[in-house]
Amino acid sequence: MSVLVYTESDQGVFKKAAFEVASYAKAIATDLGTTVTAIAINANDTAALGTYGVDNVLQVNNDTLKAFNANAYAQVIKQAAEKENATVVVVSSSADSKYLAPLLSVGLNAGYASNVIAKPESTSPFKVKRTAFTNKAFEITEITSEVKIVGVSNNSFGLVESSGNASAEDFSPSVPDLGITVESVDKASDKVSIADAEIVVSGGRGLKGPENWGMVEDLADVLGAATACSKPVSDLGWRPHSEHVGQTGKPVASNLYIAIGISGAIQHLAGINASKVKVVINTDPEAPFFKAADYGVVGDAFEVVPTLIEKLKAFKAQQ
Amino acid sequence: MKILVCISHVPDTTSKINFTDNDTKFDTTGVQFVINPNDEFGLTRAMWFKEKQGASVTVVNVGGPETEPTLRKALAIGADEAIRVNTPATDGFSVAKQLAHIAQSGSFDLVIAGRESIDYNGGMVPGMIAGLNQVNFVNNCIGLEIEGTTAKAIREIDGGKETVATSLPLVIGGQKGLVEESDLRIPNMRGIMMARKKPLTVAEPITATAQTSSKAFEKPAPKGAVTLVAPDNLDELVNLLHNEAKVI
Numbered sequence: 220m221s222v223l224v225y226t227e228s229d230q231g232v233f234k235k236a237a238f239e240v241a242s243y244a245k246a247i248a249t250d251l252g253t254t255v256t257a258i259a260i261n262a263n264d265t266a267a268l269g270t271y272g273v274d275n276v277l278q279v280n281n282d283t284l285k286a287f288n289a290n291a292y293a294q295v296i297k298q299a300a301e302k303e304n305a306t307v308v309v310v311s312s313s314a315d316s317k318y319l320a321p322l323l324s325v326g327l328n329a330g331y332a333s334n335v336i337a338k339p340e341s342t343s344p345f346k347v348k349r350t351a352f353t354n355k356a357f358e359i360t361e362i363t364s365e366v367k368i369v370g371v372s373n374n375s376f377g378l379v380e381s382s383g384n385a386s387a388e389d390f391s392p393s394v395p396d397l398g399i400t401v402e403s404v405d406k407a408s409d410k411v412s413i414a415d416a417e418i419v420v421s422g423g424r425g426l427k428g429p430e431n432w433g434m435v436e437d438l439a440d441v442l443g444a445a446t447a448c449s450k451p452v453s454d455l456g457w458r459p460h461s462e463h464v465g466q467t468g469k470p471v472a473s474n475l476y477i478a479i480g481i482s483g484a485i486q487h488l489a490g491i492n493a494s495k496v497k498v499v500i501n502t503d504p505e506a507p508f509f510k511a512a513d514y515g516v517v518g519d520a521f522e523v524v525p526t527l528i529e530k531l532k533a534f535k536a537q538q
Numbered sequence: 539m540k541i542l543v544c545i546s547h548v549p550d551t552t553s554k555i556n557f558t559d560n561d562t563k564f565d566t567t568g569v570q571f572v573i574n575p576n577d578e579f580g581l582t583r584a585m586w587f588k589e590k591q592g593a594s595v596t597v598v599n600v601g602g603p604e605t606e607p608t609l610r611k612a613l614a615i616g617a618d619e620a621i622r623v624n625t626p627a628t629d630g631f632s633v634a635k636q637l638a639h640i641a642q643s644g645s646f647d648l649v650i651a652g653r654e655s656i657d658y659n660g661g662m663v664p665g666m667i668a669g670l671n672q673v674n675f676v677n678n679c680i681g682l683e684i685e686g687t688t689a690k691a692i693r694e695i696d697g698g699k700e701t702v703a704t705s706l707p708l709v710i711g712g713q714k715g716l717v718e719e720s721d722l723r724i725p726n727m728r729g730i731m732m733a734r735k736k737p738l739t740v741a742e743p744i745t746a747t748a749q750t751s752s753k754a755f756e757k758p759a760p761k762g763a764v765t766l767v768a769p770d771n772l773d774e775l776v777n778l779l780h781n782e783a784k785v786i
Binding site (some may be wrong): 290314315317318319320321324328329330331333334348350351352353354355356358359360361362363364398399400404407412413414415442450454460461466467468469474475485486489492496498499509510512513514516517518519522523526527531534 | 549551552555557575576579629630631634656657658659660661662663664665666668669670674675676677678680690694695696697698699700701702703704705711713714715718719720748749750751752753754755756757758761762764765766767768769772773775776778779780783785786
């Protein structure tokens with residue numbers, strides 16, 4: 220018996236979320252008095268996982284699994300869970316993990332709680348706290364099945380280092396027919412994705428046009444942030460839909476969310492409310508976003524943002 | 539092509555979220571219920587397949603009689619028939635089990651469900667239907683074309699999108715992008731009149747054991763007032779973000 224964690228990677232390199240879910244799995248394993256086993260698919264820097272509490276890594280190297288395939292990955296994780304007799308399986312809240320988790324749930328006959336934001340309140344009964352009603356409430360959910368799957372909300376638990384060494388062993392599960400083949404991928408590889416970002420800089424209609432996004436990108440660059448936008452901006456085609464955050468767009472759970480020229484419609488706020496600290500820059504002091512934000516600047520974005528970039532550059536230079 | 543669109547009956551986005559019975563139940567007092575937005579994008583895409591490719595569209599919901607107005611609205615938008623599985627929607631797995639049974643017994647080629655409902659945000663029902671029926675599944679789907687039994691779908695991924703090829707039978711976790719918001723349809727009077735005559739079948743549930751149980755709800759702690767920083771004092775903003783919020 221151990222806690223199994225699926226540690227995601229991109230191009231063979233573990234994502235930050237992998238270390239966060241490993242930290243989370245370690246916390247549960249400590250409560251249960253057991254060890255943490257990670258399942259890593261086509262990622263080889265497994266020693267890094269030891270830093271976050273992983274004891275053993277099941278390492279899968281298989282060319283068929285080169286491109287993500289939810290069903291195949293779910294089958295691989297299922298076999299790892301069965302091999303380890305895992306009673307708890309931890310996954311992240313990335314698009315891929317949220318894609319495979321329901322399939323894994325069926326495969327293991329295991330209850331799945333998504334968007335979990337804290338360590339289980341108790342492990343017997345197994346109760347977790349998760350966001351619900353699009354961040355307008357929290358729900359305490361009990362997972363009643365024998366095997367449990369916990370989907371940890373990104374940036375909710377953080378990274379917790381522990382002094383450990385992860386041993387690795389090769390694992391060769393059977394891989395099912397893929398059923399779905401990837402024909403093309405359209406992804407900006409040099410940019411931080413919204414899901415992975417600790418800081419998100421987002422622009423709204425107040426920026427007046429797509430030609431004005433340079434300063435949003437500059438601000439994001441200084442902060443190592445991802446760029447995002449409000450729904451009207453993606454509807455107008457100023458920015459791609461993949462940058463749209465809000466209720467019908469991508470959810471954001473960053474440490475810092477900076478909204479520029481976004482009024483703060485309820486649907487927008489619902490999607491970004493899980494962010495820890497919110498900053499709003501808007502000319503209209505009556506914009507609803509000021510009620511949801513922690514820090515606000517009432518002013519013209521075209522003056523405030525360039526100055527803020529300079530201040531931040533100076534600050535970063537001092538660090 | 540037979541399409542099944544799963545409709546979740548959810549509180550309208552602008553609803554006040556409150557709880558009763560010692561914070562264990564959602565308070566429906568004064569709450570208006572709507573078709574889950576992610577499902578509505580899927581329903582609208584299904585209407586496209588009906589009109590352009592002659593597909594039939596059935597909508598289904600798992601829930602009590604109070605959800606029927608939401609199904610009638612889907613019929614008014616243009617679905618051909620509706621099924622209500624007569625059992626409360628308790629957890630994602632038990633709902634998925636009912637829906638998987640309807641999909642399989644009705645030999646549906648394509649099942650479209652929203653990627654998540656805006657109330658419980660579980661995000662698991664579409665995938666579980668696919669897992670239970672062992673059919674192909676594309677989540678976060680923002681584009682779908684079908685020719686014969688082959689399908690081409692676009693999936694939103696972290697930081698971009700990917701195009702995938704697959705085949706029917708297929709389950710889709712849909713969202714905005716399947717159609718645009720401007721394509722969504724408001725039922726017209728004729729649609730509403732016709733919806734009254736369309737079949738709404740009440741199906742009895744199959745046995746399904748829940749795997750999760752909702753125990754209690756909490757509301758977020760009230761937020762303090764915003765700290766305003768003057769636009770000519772942005773050093774202070776940097777200082778606050780670094781020393782007070784500790785996020786940079």
